[in-house]
Amino acid sequence: MKRLKLCKASAGSGKTYQLALNYITLLLGERREDGTWRLLDGSGRMRHREILAITFTNKATEEMKRRIVRELAVLAGNPGTNDSDSSYRDTLMETYGLRPDESARLRNAARKALSELLYDFNGFNVSTIDAFFQSVLRSFAYEADLTGNYDLELDNKSAIEQGIAETLAEAIRPSDRPTPAGRWLEIYMTAKIDNGEAFNVLNADSSLRTSLKRFVDNLTGEDYQHNKQAIDGFLDNTDAVVTLERELSARHKALRDEIRAKAIRLSKEGIHFIESGIQKTIAEWTSGTSRLTEAKARKIVSRKVFVAASNERAKADKAGWQAFCTEEKADEIVDFLQTCVDHATVGVLLSQFYNFGIFGEIIKQVKALTSENNTILLSETNTLLRDIIGDSLSPFIYERTGLRLHHFLIDEFQDTSRLQWENLRPLVMESLDNLNDNLIIGDVKQCIYRFRNSDPDLLNSDLQADPGLSGRIILDDRSTNYRSSAEVVEFNNNLFEKAGATTGNSSVYSTARQMIRRNAPHGYVDICGWTSAEFTSEALARMIDHIKRQLDPRQGGYRQSDIAILVWSNSEAAMIIRYLLDTGRKQPGLENIHVVSDEAMLIGSSTAVQRILTSLRRAVNTPQPQTEDIRKYTPVTQRQLEWLAEEFERQRQDMDDPFSALSDIISTFKNSSPPDEPQSDSRGKDLFTLTEIIAGNLPDDLKRSDSVYISAFQDLVLEYSSLASADIYSFLAWWDSTGRKRAISSAPSVDAIRVMTIHKSKGLEFPCVHIPLVHGSLVKEEDVRWYDATAAFQSVGITCPTPSVLPIRSSESLAITPFAAQYEELCRKSLLDNLNMLYVAFTRAANELIVSCNPTKNAASAAEKERNKARVISNALGIDCKADESGKIFWQHTSGEPTANRQVKEIPESGNDRPGHCDMPAYQAMFRPELMPDSHVDTDPDDC
Structure with missing residues (x-):
């Protein structure tokens, strides 16, 4: 029996509506053996524990929870609502086969289900796929060689940045013999110099450092996870790496010499009968080197290496053209071109080989740091689960997690990665084997997160081609747009x-x-x-x-x-x-x-937050990054104003021109350190306490205007302190690389x-x-x-x-x-x-x-x-x-x-x-897990 509904819904066709409708249908009723539905009137089933709705983002998770609760409240006829106002009511009545005079049954069922859900809200399984996999991984911590209290690093970039810093520190550390990190760094910087690019990767604010972070981040996706064992195994074998580099270098030189010898041989006679582009390549290789173009490389397959008989050169010496343009000569020219291709291939392998080495050194440092801090990266979750669970039966997984899921509703499936589906598929298959209903919904045309490993081919073709799902899928194409005007x-x-x-x-x-x-x-x-x-x-x-x-x-x-x-x-x-x-x-x-x-x-755009950061930097004498204008966020204090007035009066008495006195005072103020308000002593105070003291000393009007930003910043400090070293130096380094990108969701x-x-x-x-x-x-x-x-x-x-x-x-x-x-x-x-x-x-x-x-x-x-x-x-x-x-x-x-x-x-x-909104201040919804466990501070996927 077909139990998996595959809904391909274009933009504006009501995907969220469909997901919520399917959830409520499963919550309030069950399917009979003949395929029809019946309403469950009794309570005590706790059916919400048996349903898992998976969304793509935390915001979508909150919206889905809010929508389901709101619709249940309307269907239940709660005070201030009317069940006739529900856009779900008529559809549910028809699905359950209820007559108009039986609407009270639907209202009572909704009331009981809502009561059970609210009193057992922790069992309300609507979450992102990452959150669900994390809950499963916690249950398999022993198999993953993790302690039960491991921490999850959501920001791969932060871990990568630390790995780069440790790699560079090791590379420049004095040593009796060259370190692998130092050797690869030298090759990396030399390659940049040869290409005429910036090469000072040691400068933390340089574009090259940013490029290096992006390079490593791109390479730690699922392609790496799929080949992780083979990649890491080869990189750990230093002898194999060195041998390969040497053989590539030797092969590159040998091919260069071979090409030149072949070019000289071909240029000795009849070269004017060879096609012009190839003729030019031969001439260039005879005197030096040349780059083979794609057009010339195609000649290898077509074998069109000679000028045509109609060409003026061929007409001028027809006998010579016929004598030269033989199959043997064509083979010789094609062999020359193929050697050029081989040379280009080795050149690519050799010129990019340093990427392999530098990546390996950075990944080693990232592994060491995560192991030392008992942390795993979010990007590793799917691989760990795949290695642990493999082809394990679903009952084993449920036994370990304490869950018993019968129904899966997966939203935005086009954004699901292949590893995620490989881990989720056994659970969905077990549900289908037990004749339970499931829903997968998405739109391939809206797949824009491939950089997060989304694989649209899963929705576009692979699901329907899956032998295990053959005969089980119900296609449901949603083709009506309920959002836009007719012209749009x-x-x-x-x-x-x-x-x-x-x-x-x-x-x-x-x-x-x-x-x-x-x-x-x-x-x-x-x-x-x-x-x-x-x-x-x-x-x-x-x-x-x-x-x-x-x-x-x-x-x-x-x-x-x-x-x-x-x-x-x-x-x-x-x-x-x-x-x-x-x-x-x-x-x-x-x-x-x-x-x-x-x-x-951005939290860091607040003047109050900038002043707190400035005070922290002064407390540890940490210079402001060159990219920020420290004076922009450092207003003149009352004490400094008093100093300016005193200095002006003093110098005005010694000078005839008051404007000259004022000019001197301003110059002194810019180039020296005039007295400031007393700074809080950081000795003996933890990071959070120190930020509270600094924030407390801010002007009252600034505290009022930037209260949301201050609270959000303090939440950030608290979050960082619980996950990493809580000293000021480390926090400021984390802030400059990662924290400054954190934002408050706009009201x-x-x-x-x-x-x-x-x-x-x-x-x-x-x-x-x-x-x-x-x-x-x-x-x-x-x-x-x-x-x-x-x-x-x-x-x-x-x-x-x-x-x-x-x-x-x-x-x-x-x-x-x-x-x-x-x-x-x-x-x-x-x-x-x-x-x-x-x-x-x-x-x-x-x-x-x-x-x-x-x-x-x-x-x-x-x-x-x-x-x-x-x-x-x-x-x-x-x-x-x-x-x-x-x-x-x-x-x-x-x-x-x-x-x-x-x-x-x-x-x-x-x-x-339109999506409902939570009236809670945005900063509370971001770092108060007891209030909204699935919310988070927005990070930016579009940092370009």
Whole structure:
């Protein structure tokens, strides 16, 4: 019997509604053997303990819990509610086969279920997949060689940064013999120098240090976890590493000499009958070295290495051409080209080998630190569970965890990683074997978290191809959009259906077309593309014009909180915020605009918090990082003002010119350390107590205005003190690397324009959405990735032991090597991810969608030009993106008319109500586990 409902739901089709409906259906009833449902009238079943709902984020977890409780309260007819107001009531009555006069049965069942759930709230199993796996791992701590009180490090980057610091410290530590860390660091820095790049990795604030952190973070994902044993085993064998490096170096030199000898031999006679590009390569190798292009490498397969018979050179000496262009000569030229390919392959392996060595040294330090602190990284959880559980039967897992789960409801399945599914699959299979109902819901088009190891292929194809699930899946495609206006839905239908086809992603975007809901309001779409040296400023000015119209009570009449501006990165967000506050406020009608963003809600953006940090730095004499302006956050104190006045009076008496006296005083103040307020003595005080004392000494008005930030900062201090060394030095180092990125969730009631990254907009909706900076390529694949290197090592004749995978920087130069297919697959995934980003951004709009695009003229290649986001959009819309006589490109597409603010009533069929909000102050919801155990301080996935 089919018991697994696979729901593929596009944007705005009510995924949250479906998940909550399925949960409540399972909570209140059960399925009969004939497939029909019956309502359970009795209490005492505690059915909520048997259901696990898995969401992707902590915020989604809280929203789901809140929604289920709210709907149960409405169905139960609690005071102040009416069960007829529930968008679930009619569906549940029909599902359970209840007559209209039996509504009291549903009301009583909901009341009993709600009572049981609230009195046993710890058994209310709605959590993120990471939280669920952590609860399982705690039960298997012994098998994982962990003590029961181990700590979980949520921030991999913090652990990596500590690992890098320890590696560099070991590399420069005086020693009788060179250390492996020192040797790899020398190779790493030498490679940077050879490439003309910054090389001082010892500077903690350098871009190279940041690049190194990102490099290691990229390599610690699931590809590493899958090959961890083989990678670590090879890196631990120092002799094998050294031998491989030496053999690669020797092979690279031998191939270089071999190519040159072959080039000299080929150049002696008949070279003018060889195809021009190859002829040039031969000539260059004869005198030095040359780089083989992809076009030339293709000649190996096609064997088109000679000029055609119609070529003037062939006509001039037909007999010579026929004598030279033989199969034997073609073999010789192809062999030359293949040797060039082998040389390029070894060059890639050798030039990237230092990545392998430096990564290994850093990972060793990370392991040592986590072991010393009895900590595991969040990224290791899935691997540990896979190694421990393996193919264990579900009853064994349940026996250890104390759980007995019958039903699994998995939301945002497109964001699930393969390792996560491998660990979850045995539990789902056991549930299906016992004829229990389960739900998997997601949308491949909204997979934008591949950098967190999400694997959209699971939802797109693998589930239905799984032999164990054959005949058990019920497909449920949700195709009605309950969010957006008719014009927005139709525009996105046309755009993404065609864009999916033109970019080779038809299998993903075949479900892009949605139905428009009944009585959908009219909307407005305005998308414009042009080329200009001043594109950014022009696009922002265009955005401001639309915002003025939308906020004008005589035109749009929207509130500021109805408007969202979506961007690709934090740097774009910061730039747009500055523009809105500096330039936008000068526009008539926009004098009072306000902006809310995660950047504005950074805990470290508070003046009070900056003053606390300054006091802590002074207490330990720790210099402020060069990237911060310490004086910006260090106001002049009362004592310093008194000193300034006294000095001015003293010097004015000695000088005839009071302005000269004032100038001297200001210069002295800037370049010296004038007296300050007495500092708190840090001796004998723990970190938290010291911050409380410093905060207590702040001016009363500052304490009142920044109270939320101060409380959030103290919670951070308390959290850090419970997990790591609680000394000031360590905390300040952690703050500079990690803590400064922590933010307070902005209050939902603030009437302000929202500026956020597309990643953070996922799952949200706004009446008016602006996307002012659509530019660049859909393909961005240039990071260091794990490549399968077995075939490459074999192709170039390396005989010593080699690793199965190697970290290699993705670039077009891989196109002529055995890594070409893997590189093309990574580019395909990058294109899909960025197309999905466009889809997520464009489907956030309810009423109005305003977009500005930049179709770059000067692309490096035709392929790059066609991958430009603006050109993909214009091509999908059927717009000719050609330049005019002046060389400029301009096009515009509009549909509908500018709208006015309207209160759109909730459509009962959709269940698409706006997310509820907790009235609790945001900072309390972040670090008060006794109040909200699944909440957290937002960290930024879009730090670019």
